[in-house]
Amino acid sequence: MGASSWALALLGFSTSRVPGQPRSIWLGVAAALGLAAMALGTVAWRRARPRRRRRRLQQVGTVAQLWIYPIKSCKGVSVREAECTAMGLRCGHLRDRFWLVINEKGNMVTARQEPRLVLISLTCEDDTLTLSAAYTKDLVLPITPxxxxxxxxxRVHGLEVQGRDCGEAAAQWVSSFLKTQSCRLVHFEPHMRPRSSQQMKSVFRPTDQVAYSDASPYLILSEASLExxxxxxxxxxKATNxxxxxxxxxxxxxxxxxxxxxxxxDVVLKRVMACTRCLLTTVDPDTGSTDKKEPLETLRSYRLCDPSEQALYGKLPLFGQYFALENPGMVKVGDPVYLLSQ
Structure with missing residues (x-):
């Protein structure tokens, strides 16, 4: 049965043509009734379809600062706007923790072992990147090794991950600045396999991935908590601690x-867990010196987890929250921050 005949039958009309009646008239009536039936069906479907509940928005703050840390444990770069990608903030060629200092065995070197790393900065301009540090001559390198x-x-926290060696000049520059061990600088490239956040903490989703960050692509902190x-x-x-x-x-x-x-x-971020704090917070980001005590000892006095959550957090204090990306987009300093609720 054709669409027109089906429509006639649906509306209670006979599908047999009356003898002597012109076929064109019969087809015209059938077509008109068919369109009417389709329209009625569409209206009925729309009425039957459950409505999606609108999510309420409540402004809870404003973006005050955006930070990208190109080299893990090294100086951060303050930016006015950035793209939120699945693996962290991006501003031009700057990606968050997409460069890493390693030792001769391939293990990550961080400010936990080498506090002076926080004095090294990496900036990008056009097709070059520049390594800088106080009282040290800048080193200019190609952005892509x-x-x-x-x-x-x-290896980052025991998990294997690749890196493209940035060359002998970069290795000598970093090693000379640290003056403690032989190091190399490596870069994470798009074709490389990221590390799984879930392998670090089971509360992350299987799809959450990072390059050289500890576990999460986003760490959020409020000025009020810092104060x-x-x-x-x-x-x-400072926040940069x-x-x-x-x-x-x-x-x-x-x-x-x-x-x-x-x-x-347009960016949607979903909270995963609190961030546990370690000796890195005791390194002064301006001097590279550390007393290995504060602010860690003070945080321990009032920011330990509930005993029921010790399997996740252990006995480390909590400060700031890890988030994962739900929807990508651009963020800018001054943007309102909304809490999404059902």
Whole structure:
């Protein structure tokens, strides 16, 4: 049965043509009735389809700072806007923790072992990158290491990950600045296999991946939480002691602990877990010196997890929250931050 005949039958009309009646008239009536039936069916379907509940938006703050840390454990770069990608912030050629310092065995070298790493900066312009540090001559390198440079097997927190060697000049520059051990600089390239965040912490999704970050592509901290900590310290610390990617202003103290899902512009970020804190927070980002005590000891006095969560966090204090990307887009300093709720 054709569509026109089906429509007639559906509406209770006979599908047999009356003898002597012109075929063109019969077909015209059938076509008109067919369109009417389709329209009625569409309306009925739309009425039957369940409506999606609109999610409520509540502004909880404003983006105050955006930070990219191109080399793991080295100096951060403050940016006005950045693209949120699945593996962290990107601004031009700058990617968050896409470069890594390793030792001769391929293990990561961080400011936990080499506090002076926080004094090294990496900047990009056009097709070159520049390594800089105080009282040291800048080193200019190509942004993309030559494909003839070897691919090295590296380890970040015990997990294998590749890196393209940035060359002898970069290795000598970093080693000379640190003056403690022979090091090399490697770069993560798009074709390389990322590390799985879930292998670091089971609460992450199988799809959450990072290059050289510890576990998560996004760390969010509020100015209010930082100010609360500083009110307990004799010597103030900065946001860069904690290396957040997004700093939020205009919210309550530790409000970020309860933000399950955030909307910033078109970007949606979903909270995964709190960030545990280690000796890296005791390194002064301006001098590279460390007393190995504060602010860690103060954080331990009031920011330990609930005993029921010790399997996840252990006995390390918590400060800031790890987020994973739900929807990509651009974020800018000054953007309102909304809490998404059902």
């Amino acid at each position: 030559p494909v003839t440079n070897p691919l090295l097997q590296c 609360d900590l500083n009110s307990r310290l004799e010597r103030r610390v 904690f290396r957040p990617n997004i700093v939020i202003s205009g919210c309550g103290v530790y409000a970020e602990d309860s933000w399950n899902e955030l909307l910033i512009g």
